Amino acid sequence: MHTIDSHDLISAQLFENFHRTDGGIAGEYEDTFSFLNRSAWPECQQVRTLIEEFYSRYPSHERAELRCKLQNQFDSAFFELFLHELLFRLGCEIVVHPSLPQTKLKPDFVGRFACGEKVILEAVVVTDLSNAERARKARLNGLYREINAKVNSPNFFVCLRKVTNAHLVPPSKDIVSFIQARVAELDWERMSAESQDGNPYALPQWTYVGKEGFEIEICAVPRSAETRGDPEIRTLGAFPGTARWGGSSPALKKSIRDKSTKYGAMTVPFVIAVNGISRWGVGRDDVLEALFDPNHEDGKRDGVWFGPKGPRNRRVSAVLLCKIPR
Numbered sequence: 116m117h118t119i120d121s122h123d124l125i126s127a128q129l130f131e132n133f134h135r136t137d138g139g140i141a142g143e144y145e146d147t148f149s150f151l152n153r154s155a156w157p158e159c160q161q162v163r164t165l166i167e168e169f170y171s172r173y174p175s176h177e178r179a180e181l182r183c184k185l186q187n188q189f190d191s192a193f194f195e196l197f198l199h200e201l202l203f204r205l206g207c208e209i210v211v212h213p214s215l216p217q218t219k220l221k222p223d224f225v226g227r228f229a230c231g232e233k234v235i236l237e238a239v240v241v242t243d244l245s246n247a248e249r250a251r252k253a254r255l256n257g258l259y260r261e262i263n264a265k266v267n268s269p270n271f272f273v274c275l276r277k278v279t280n281a282h283l284v285p286p287s288k289d290i291v292s293f294i295q296a297r298v299a300e301l302d303w304e305r306m307s308a309e310s311q312d313g314n315p316y317a318l319p320q321w322t323y324v325g326k327e328g329f330e331i332e333i334c335a336v337p338r339s340a341e342t343r344g345d346p347e348i349r350t351l352g353a354f355p356g357t358a359r360w361g362g363s364s365p366a367l368k369k370s371i372r373d374k375s376t377k378y379g380a381m382t383v384p385f386v387i388a389v390n391g392i393s394r395w396g397v398g399r400d401d402v403l404e405a406l407f408d409p410n411h412e413d414g415k416r417d418g419v420w421f422g423p424k425g426p427r428n429r430r431v432s433a434v435l436l437c438k439i440p441r
Contacts, residue, residue, distance in 0.1 A: 243366040243393030261287035272352025367405035384432035
């Protein structure tokens with residue numbers, strides 16, 4: 116067992132060591148690790164320092180894997196690092212990815228308290244995005260990136276109002292060419308004067324129609340006189356909004372339920388730690404509905420801990436809900 120105490124601080128470097136001068140904001144599609152690594156903001160330095168401190172207490176033989184995950188899957192990797200730090204500050208002896216007698220699968224941590232009691236801790240991050248939604252987001256982010264990089268619009272912000280059939284996004288060069296041709300025709304002085312009159316219909320609007328039903332509604336908004344021609348300001352000024360009915364309880368329920376049976380029967384307390392970072396929020400009602408489903412219409416509950424026949428998933432000792440933002 117790898118014992119960690121306050122004196123066991125092995126030198127480690129997670130972020131690059133260089134003089135930072137970049138004071139820009141995070142890119143719309145930039146991953147968290149890359150932004151933290153490049154940013155000269157004092158706040159980012161504070162975050163880097165704290166993460167480096169956590170990282171220095173992580174077992175040296177596990178750091179390479181964690182570093183790779185932090186660079187590519189920051190949300191889940193940071194949550195694991197956070198939980199490791201939590202166990203450390205509770206005075207636990209910690210084993211990362213311990214072996215279990217009943218399965219070849221390995222949970223995230225086992226912690227042993229000073230009193231001798233043990234706990235198995237498993238992490239899961241709930242973003243409330245399906246695989247299809249992740250793919251849709253990735254395609255749109257790729258399109259947005261190309262518009263920002265390739266549309267030359269020094270006098271106008273390009274605003275995207277609505278996307279239809281986003282799973283059918285055509286080659287970005289077609290949309291970029293369409294937008295570039297439209298903004299090149301605009302007169303900044305005239306459009307700026309008309310928009311200041313408070314007439315929303317004065318803003319030029321277009322619809323790009325692609326194949327198989329893909330559409331994207333676009334408008335242009337005059338930049339202020341102070342920001343005209345500033346190359347540091349990105350082209351896109353607004354993105355399509357989204358809305359839906361319901362909360363995050365289905366995603367919470369699925370994530371906890373999947374973890375609850377992953378390792379078979381447990382001989383020590385098993386705690387599932389959930390970081391709820393859904394864009395729709397995770398509230399008390401979402402948690403109660405996911406765990407107990409108290410308000411099911413026909414009375415047949417379908418919660419993690421309480422189903423149609425009563426209590427279930429008793430191998431899960433507790434659920435630790437966190438809301439650590441990105």
